Amino acid sequence: MKIFTSAQIHELDKYTIEHEPISSLNLMERAAKALKRAIEEEWSNRTPVVVFAGPGNNGGDALAVARMLSEDGYDVSVYLFNVQNKLSADCLANKKRLLDAKRVKFTEITTNLDPPKLNAETLVVDGLFGSGLNKPLAGGFAAMVKYINQSPAKVVSIDIPSGLMTEDNSYNIHANIIRASLTLTLQQKKLSMLMADNQQYLGRLRVLDIRLSQEFIQNTECQCRILEENDIRPLLKSRSDFAHKGSMGNALLIAGSYGMSGASVLATKACLRTGAGKVTAHTPKRNYEIMQISVPEAVLQMDAEETIFSEPVDTEMFDALGVGPGLGQNETTAIALIAQLRRATCPLVIDADALNILSSHRAWMQQLPKNIIMTPHPKEFDRLAGNASSSCTERLMKASELAERLQAYIILKGHYSALCHPDGKIDFCSTGNSGMATAGSGDVLTGIITGLLARGYKQEDACRLGMHLHGLAGDLAAKDLGKESLIASDIIQYLPKAFLRLEE
Numbered sequence: 296m297k298i299f300t301s302a303q304i305h306e307l308d309k310y311t312i313e314h315e316p317i318s319s320l321n322l323m324e325r326a327a328k329a330l331k332r333a334i335e336e337e338w339s340n341r342t343p344v345v346v347f348a349g350p351g352n353n354g355g356d357a358l359a360v361a362r363m364l365s366e367d368g369y370d371v372s373v374y375l376f377n378v379q380n381k382l383s384a385d386c387l388a389n390k391k392r393l394l395d396a397k398r399v400k401f402t403e404i405t406t407n408l409d410p411p412k413l414n415a416e417t418l419v420v421d422g423l424f425g426s427g428l429n430k431p432l433a434g435g436f437a438a439m440v441k442y443i444n445q446s447p448a449k450v451v452s453i454d455i456p457s458g459l460m461t462e463d464n465s466y467n468i469h470a471n472i473i474r475a476s477l478t479l480t481l482q483q484k485k486l487s488m489l490m491a492d493n494q495q496y497l498g499r500l501r502v503l504d505i506r507l508s509q510e511f512i513q514n515t516e517c518q519c520r521i522l523e524e525n526d527i528r529p530l531l532k533s534r535s536d537f538a539h540k541g542s543m544g545n546a547l548l549i550a551g552s553y554g555m556s557g558a559s560v561l562a563t564k565a566c567l568r569t570g571a572g573k574v575t576a577h578t579p580k581r582n583y584e585i586m587q588i589s590v591p592e593a594v595l596q597m598d599a600e601e602t603i604f605s606e607p608v609d610t611e612m613f614d615a616l617g618v619g620p621g622l623g624q625n626e627t628t629a630i631a632l633i634a635q636l637r638r639a640t641c642p643l644v645i646d647a648d649a650l651n652i653l654s655s656h657r658a659w660m661q662q663l664p665k666n667i668i669m670t671p672h673p674k675e676f677d678r679l680a681g682n683a684s685s686s687c688t689e690r691l692m693k694a695s696e697l698a699e700r701l702q703a704y705i706i707l708k709g710h711y712s713a714l715c716h717p718d719g720k721i722d723f724c725s726t727g728n729s730g731m732a733t734a735g736s737g738d739v740l741t742g743i744i745t746g747l748l749a750r751g752y753k754q755e756d757a758c759r760l761g762m763h764l765h766g767l768a769g770d771l772a773a774k775d776l777g778k779e780s781l782i783a784s785d786i787i788q789y790l791p792k793a794f795l796r797l798e799e
C-alpha cells in the first residue's frame with residue numbers, strides 16, 4: 296500500500312473526479328456510503344448519534360453520513376461549524392440535502408456553541424477536519440476537541456482524528472487532537488497513522504476502499520509504502536533441487552561477550568533457520584561450551600580473548616557478516632569493530648552494541664562502507680543520531696536522512712518497522728506485534744537478515760524479506776501462544792511456518 300502525502304491525496308481526488316469521471320459530490324456520496332456502512336456494522340440504530348462537522352470536505356462527508364444514518368432510523372443531531380461563513384462547495388451542497396431531508400436536529404455554529412451532552416451511549420461522529428488540516432487546532436475548535444475527549448462517548452473519526460496532521464505532528468498540540476475509538480480512513484493509511492506516538496488518537500483503524508483511481512495510485516511515485524504479503528512473496532528465491540550447503544550461503548556472526556552468549560545463540564539459530572548453508576559464530580573463548588551445546592549446527596570460531604571480541608577476522612570466505620548482538624562496548628572491542636567494518640569484504644548487518652559503539656565514536660561513521668545495514672531500535676537510533684527526537688516522525692525523517700548520507704539501509708525497529716533506503720524511500724513492515732517487544736527479538740532479526748544476505752539476497756530485499764519474516768514468525772507464534780509469554784526463541788521456532796506461509 297502506497298502512502299501518499301496530503302498534497303498527493305488531493306491530486307488523487309482530483310484525478311479520480313476528472314478521469315472516472317465522477318462529480319466531486321458523487322464521490323463524496325460514495326465515501327459517505329462506505330463510512331455509513333462501516334458505522335452500521337458496529338452500532339445499531341438504537342445508538343444516539345451526534346455529528347460534528349467542519350467547514351471543508353471532511354465536514355461534507357460527515358453531513359452526508361448524518362443524512363444516511365437518519366434515513367436508516369438513527370436519531371442524529373448535527374453541529375456544523377461555520378465560524379468563517381465559508382463552507383466548501385460539497386459541504387454546502389450536503390448541508391442543503393440534509394436540511395431538505397428534514398430528519399435530523401441541525402445546529403449551525405457561527406460564534407459560540409453551548410455543547411450538547413455526550414453520555415456513554417452516544418456515538419460521536421468526528422468530521423471536523425481531515426486531510427485539509429493545515430495548522431494545529433486552537434480556540435473554539437480546541438475547546439470542542441477537549442470537550443469530546445473528556446466525555447464518555449465513543450468517537451468514530453472520519454478519515455483521520457480531527458487535529459491530527461496527515462504527516463508530521465512533531466509540533467502539534469497533543470491535547471487538541473481527537474481520541475477516536477475507531478478511525479475510518481479513506482482509501483489509504485496516512486503517514487501519521489504509522490507512528491507509535493499517534494496510536495493513542497486512532498483507536499482501531501480501518502481503511503475503506505472508495506475506489507479512487509487505481510491508475511493514478513499505480514503510476515504515482517511516493518516516498519513511503521507499506522509492504523504487504525503480495526509485495527514480499529515475489530522476493531522469495533526458490534531453492535534449487537541441486538542445492539548443497541556450499542551453495543546456500545556462508546554466514547558469519549560476531550556476537551556475544553561473556554555473559555551475553557544468549558544473543559549469539561539467538562542470532563546464530565535464526566540465521567540457520569533462514570536457510571543459510573553454513574553459519575559460523577565468532578565468540579569469546581568462554582562461550583565455547585554454551586555455543587556448542589545450544590547451536591550444534593554452527594561452526595565456532597574462537598576469539599583470542601576469553602570474554603570479549605578483540606580482533607577483526609578475515610571475511611573473504613563469507614558471503615555475509617552480522618555483528619553486534621551482545622557484543623559489549625569494551626574499548627578493545629570498539630577498536631576491533633571499526634577495523635572489522637573497514638576490512639569487511641562481504642555485505643554487512645550491524646546491530647545492538649555495534650551501533651552503540653558507533654554512537655560513542657560518531658566520527659567513525661564516515662568510515663563505514665556503503666550499503667551497510669543497520670537495525671537500531673528507537674533508543675539506539677537516538678544515540679546514533681546524537682540526540683533524542685521530539686516525535687516518531689522526526690526520528691523517522693532523521694533516519695531517512697542518515698541512510699541517504701551514509702548510503703546505508705536503516706531499519707528503525709518498532710510497530711511498523713521502517714526500512715530507510717539510501718535513495719530516501721521508506722518501506723514499512725506490516726507484520727509483527729507487541730508480543731515481540733522482548734529481549735533477544737532484535738538479535739533474531741540480525742540473524743535472519745545476515746542469513747538472507749548470505750543466501751544472495753540483495754541488501755534491500757534481505758531487509759524487506761527479513762523484516763517481514765521476523766514479524767510474520769512473531770504473528771504466527773502469537774496466534775498459537777499469545778503475546779504475553781512470547782520470547783525471542785519462539786520467533787525462531789516459527790520461522791519455518793513463516794516461510795511456509797510465504798511459499799503457499
Ligand SMILES: NC(=O)C1=CN([C@@H]2O[C@H](COP(=O)(O)OP(=O)(O)OC[C@H]3O[C@@H](n4cnc5c(N)ncnc54)[C@H](OP(=O)(O)O)[C@@H]3O)[C@@H](O)[C@H]2O)[C@@H](O)CC1
Pocket residue numbers: 304305307308309322323326349350351352353354355356383423424425426427428429430431432433436453454455481507
Ligand atoms: N481523499 C479523497 O479523495 C476524498 C476525500 N474526502 C474528504 O475530504 C477531506 C479533505 O477535505 P478538505 O481538503 O476540504 O479539508 P478539511 O480537512 O475538510 O479541512 C479544510 C478546511 O479546514 C480549514 N482549516 C484547516 N486547518 C484549520 C485549523 N487548524 N483551524 C481551523 N480551520 C482549519 C480550512 O480553512 P483554510 O485554511 O483553507 O482557510 C478549510 O476550510 C478528507 O479528509 C475526506 O474526509 C471525501 O469527501 C471524498 C474523497
Ligand SMILES: [K+]
Pocket residue numbers: 353421422423424425452453454455456457
Ligand atoms: K475527522
